[in-house]
Amino acid sequence: MTQFKLPENEYLKVGSTEFAYKKLGTEEGIPLVFIIHFRGTMENWDPLMLENIAKERPVILFDNVGVGYTDGETPSTIDTMAEDTYQFINGLGYQQVDILGFSIGVMVAQSLAIHHPDLVRKLILSGTAPAGGIGPSHPKMEEMMYKSEGSEEDAIETFLFLFYPETRRELGKQSLNRIFSQKTKDSTLQVRDAQLAAIAQWTNDKFDHAKIQLHNIENPTLVINGDNDIMVPTENSFMLSQNIPDAQLIIYPNAGHGHLFQHPVRFANHVNTFLNE
Template identity: 25%
Template sequence: MTLMAKSNGIEIAYDSFGAPGDRPLLLIMGLGSQLVHWDEEFCELLAARGHHVVRYDNRDVGLSTHLTEAGVPELVPGAAAPYLLSDMADDAAGLMDALGWPAAHVLGVSMGGMIAQALAIGHPDRVLSLTSIMSTPGPDVGPPTPEAMAALFSPPAPDRQTAVERALEVWAVIGSPGYEMDRERIAKVAGLAYDRAYDPAGTTRQLAAILASGDRTEGLGGLTMPALVIHGEADPLVQIAGGRATAAAIPGATLLTYPGMGHDLPRPLWEEIMDAVTAVQGRPSAAAAG
């Protein structure tokens, strides 16, 4: 069941898995992606490992507040953005307030990894451990390949069927070449996301936030919570340099890379990824270790 929470002056849609008394784990999705892009089985498996899992729609996607009045920003160097990744991190902190979570383990993918990084920098006392997957400390580190860039800037779909077809085309480019593409699941989720809210302008505002937020390397250098960085060695959308730079910037961070993994979470890697996510939660902070 999707619930709504007031956060940072907007409304955030979310749902949860597992028992409220278990370890809090906040999942943050990527550019233009909704909470439904977190596979339910993935969430259930995390819950089975003792987590109270919450996934949510970022601002401008899904059932959360869309800042339609902000219009469509220009994606050019130096252009103003309606908001920054730090504002989206404040959304996450506000959601944690609504949930009654003083702090949580935080896992973000792609843009969600950037938001997780910004949350850890801006609200370090709220982040028990940080897991950044297929992400980067800044928009100039690990940039997309030309093919991935073309997929990213696919024209808006005029209808549901085209949106589903576009999703299949995009994931054929940015997904994991070393693993079989789950076309049925991709099509199902793309249709569900279209039905919940299809807003290309919202995705453009999120992209403007990424471009305008600059580089987080300096801020990451001050983090002390346990940190895990995961990246696919075949990721064409955020190339592996982004993951390596993220891990190098965070004191004591663990870096895991996977051959054949692209810009998604292949089902055969779930157990190993979850093992790593659970393990990092039990590590001492960099401050304690030092």
């Protein structure tokens, strides 16, 4: 198991909100800001993946409004979450950053790039959909997302969906063990309900409108997913890569929504290669 440890929390007051965040990696370079998945906190990234990315660049993890160690109440729209993200990054004093989002974090990343294009140098969109994209296809999804609590097995099924040989399932378990070993704070039910409302609004939007906005994203973009994502169906990744002008697409074989947890080192290498181009 990796010996990599997350640094202590730092705090930044922006208006009435005190954002919790962590800085790691190199001192020089364009920072890479991570935006986490549904109900996740900044402690939900695989440390093995972080370790390999942070060797080459500054990395910033943060809890958005109402999530984890950040105070306030989580908003119920993606655009408001994106504006809160902008205020946090702006409060740190950065004029330009790279953005990596996963799942709902990529919805936030898309909105951030659309409304604040000068802030974003490059985008990495992992396991998500455009507004008005294709919704979840598995009947177990709604049940899992509305659970107030969940076991490790629930997390594996929800985020990784390993309908594959045991060797693939074991990769997910190893990643989750690394994540759970560093977890100290969970999200509240208010976060769950607000994020579910935001996802519903995003999904129910008209793709024709979203398509126009995607065409206006000029940032170099990397879209990554597994070949069998049933939480946010893999077809959405093709929709993103086909409509963002400067986008490239990577699909991992025998992988699901949690492809970055199944392949943390491969994912880190792809991220670094793209950002170093």
